[in-house]
Amino acid sequence: MPHTLLVNPTITSRQSARFPLALLNLSVTLDRFGGSTIVDGNIDRDIVDATLRAIVENNVDAVGISVMGGPQMAPSIAVSKAVREHFPRLPIIWGGYFPTLYTDTALSAPYVDYAVRGQGEETMPDLIAALARPGRDVSRIAGMSWKDADGNVVHNPNRKFHLDDPGIVLPYDKLGDPRRYLARTFLGRRTAAHQAAIGCRFRCTFCGVAAMFGGTTQLPAAARLDRDLSYLKHTLGADSIQYFDHNFFDREEDMIPLLDVMAKHELPWWCYARSDALLNMSESTWKRVRKSKLRMAYIGAESPSGAMLKEIRKGTRPDQTLEVAELCRRHGVIPELSFMVAPPENTVEETEHTFEFIRELKRINPASEIIVYIYTPLRESSKHEKDRGKRASTPLLDMHGEPVVFPSSPEEWTEKRWVDYACHADAPWLTDDLRRHIQDFVTVLRCRFPTVQDMRSPPWAKRGLSALAAWRYQRRRYDKPWELNLANRLVKLRLPQVAGI
Ligand code: B12
Incomplete structure (x- = not known):
């Protein structure tokens, strides 16, 4: 054995x-x-x-x-x-x-x-x-x-994805006391991580999930979700759930039995979602969503440019991003919107355009949370075999106009510049000035609107940071926010993109 x-x-x-x-x-x-x-x-x-x-x-x-x-x-x-x-x-x-x-x-x-x-x-x-x-x-x-x-x-050839029901809950006891994995988050005092469905039916060209699943998605049976949530709630004492599902809201009719299970358990939750799926949901499904206590949905907004969204095969439009921010406000759900700035082409213009778009989102729904990533596309050969070589892609060039050569060993992937690339935090075509400008914008934004996901800093510290950042945000004076950097050393706000919720 x-x-x-x-x-x-x-x-x-x-x-x-x-x-x-x-x-x-x-x-x-x-x-x-x-x-x-x-x-x-x-x-x-x-x-x-x-x-x-x-x-x-x-x-x-x-x-x-x-x-x-x-x-x-x-x-x-x-x-x-x-x-x-x-x-x-x-x-x-x-x-x-x-x-x-x-x-x-x-x-x-x-x-x-x-x-x-x-x-x-x-x-x-x-x-x-x-x-x-x-x-x-x-x-x-x-x-x-x-x-x-x-x-x-x-x-060897690829293998098909399956979501089989093992008939039992996962062997959490192998982790020692599984309760130590329940965390205090903005969702509750004992938030558990769970994955119900697997995969994503979309094939966005930049996404590791599309590269892994190639457009496949599989939903769990409602009975399985019920069994898993019962265990997490009643045996482990979880009071809220972070769903790791790659894209939570799939076809509406298939979601209804799952949402009913979740509404029964009433565990406040967080998930990954798409603006189009949320916008297309009927009023009766939204009623279920509210009853099940969805608190925050992480939505890949990616870009304010329709052309770029088309280019990366996102399948959503900028007006849907604005609309979903308003829709979420009406339903009491916080939209956590992520963007990819500094693409290899029109790098500066796209970035400035994104900053303005973020300001507009904040006007529509001030509770919107914003995550700013650097656009770091996948290598062509890393895409799913069904998607490789399909589109005429312009070769990636660094800031000196030289082709970007990806690492050829795991060791090379540990170099800071490649760790940053993998974390969507830096790219070879970024100039020092633009990198600094992006960091400065993000500093002003996150101080002006401290994330509700931060549970460590006291409310007075967050209010102080917000007040300190207000004039810079209002006047678009993002550059060199030395006083905010100083204040950030004392009040270390949580970074959801680094540590999760
Ligand atoms: C939880 C999570 C984290 C956690 C920690 C994960 C951990 N290992 O403990 C945290 C929050 C720390 C994290 C960080 C990052 N993450 Co993360 N993370 C996830 C998330 C949400 C869930 C992972 C998970 O548990 N999935 C559920 C399990 C069942 O699926 P799975 O992990 O894929 O495992 C299956 C297969 O991959 C395979 N498999 C996995 N391991 C092994 C091992 C063996 C031996 C075998 C045979 C098979 C196998 O079999 C498993 C069962 O089917 C995924 C998205 C997702 N839904 O998967 C992103 C995801 C994996 N993360 C991703 C990334 C990029 C990151 C970051 C590196 C960058 C970033 N900013 O997001 C950061 C690092 C941040 C930093 N600066 O420090 C990407 C990876 C894509 C890619 N291009 O590589 C994902 C897919 C998110 C996304 N949509 O882009 N992450």
Whole structure:
């Protein structure tokens, strides 16, 4: 009976740690024919030591590591290297967004043996079973890539996405006391993270979710959601839910039974949504949404330019963004609108246009929360195979007009400029002046309108910051807000784009 160790390398602080849902889902299927143990680096801060100990204690046969680009790269490398060094014969499997989008880069490392692409629930048990057989033949396992005897990377075909009901709740007890993952947020005192549906039917060209799912989405049965919410509410004591669903509101008729379950449980919630879906919902469905206590919807507004929204295949329009801000106000839902500024073309104009658009949104609905990202498109080869090479894309150029060359090893992805790229925080075509200008605008905006998601700073401090920033915001004097930077050192507002809600 093979035993697999599943590792979530550290990506955030202990207070911001949420259920490592990827590993919990993998655990369910691995435990059907063997065993599994989870090490969560967001809780066990010395992830290398915790992993090495768990390998010995559980007599482990393989190690699976969940890897997302950005700040999780460095700890993922550290833990993989340590495993290779101490247990050279133990297979190391990477799964998650990074190996799915950058498969060759992941497998170029000597400490990555197998890369699972997409969903791991079926691929991982197949792989573990194959590794236990003589010859270790993995050539027929869909959804993964590997290295042959000569070190060449072989990509097996993709695997279809499935949302099977395991008939049980996730094995939360594997995390020690699961209650420590319930957090005090603006939604409640004990907010739990949950994922009900998977995937997204849209194929936006910039989005990692589209690259992973290729337009597939699968909704859970209402009975399953009911069982999961009952457990979170009654057994763990959760009083609110953050849904990690890639795009919560799918077809209206399919959402109604789910919303009814949620209305029964009355757990205030947060989710990802689209402006068009919210705008198209009937009054009776909105009634259900209100009853179920939706508090905030994260909506990818992306850009005020219709042309750019078309270019990135967003499928929504700028007027819908403005309309949804008003609609949310009427229904008592806070819209959390995210934008991508500084695209590679018309960089400065698009950015200024976005700032003005944000001001308009704030006029329509002052409670709107705004997230400003830098537009960092995916490499063509990272897109889903169905979408690769479909559109004539202009090559990305850096600020000197040279082509942007993406990293070819996991180590290179740990360089600050690439961590920032993965975090949508910087891009090679940004000049120092524009980078500073964007940072300054964001500083003025977040001080003028402190996020309700911040639970640490006292209300008087937030009011003080807002008053201090008022004149700059009013007169558009964003540049060099030294007094706000100083004040920010004392009042450290939460950054939802870094730590989640
Ligand atoms: C929770 C979350 C976080 C948490 C922490 C996650 C953690 N590992 O503990 C926090 C808030 C810290 C975080 C941060 C970031 N995140 Co994040 N995050 C998510 C979120 C909302 C949910 C992840 C989740 O639990 N999903 C549920 C599980 C079931 O799905 P899954 O993780 O995909 O796992 C499945 C497969 O990927 C695979 N798999 C995963 N791991 C493994 C491991 C093995 C061994 C195998 C075989 C398979 C496998 O099988 C799993 C089961 O099917 C996703 C969006 C989403 N809904 O998935 C974004 C998402 C993963 N994040 C993303 C990004 C980019 C980031 C950031 C790097 C940048 C940013 N600003 O958003 C930041 C870093 C911020 C910073 N500056 O520090 C992107 C990744 C896309 C990409 N291009 O790589 C996503 C998809 C959001 C998006 N729409 O863009 N994130």
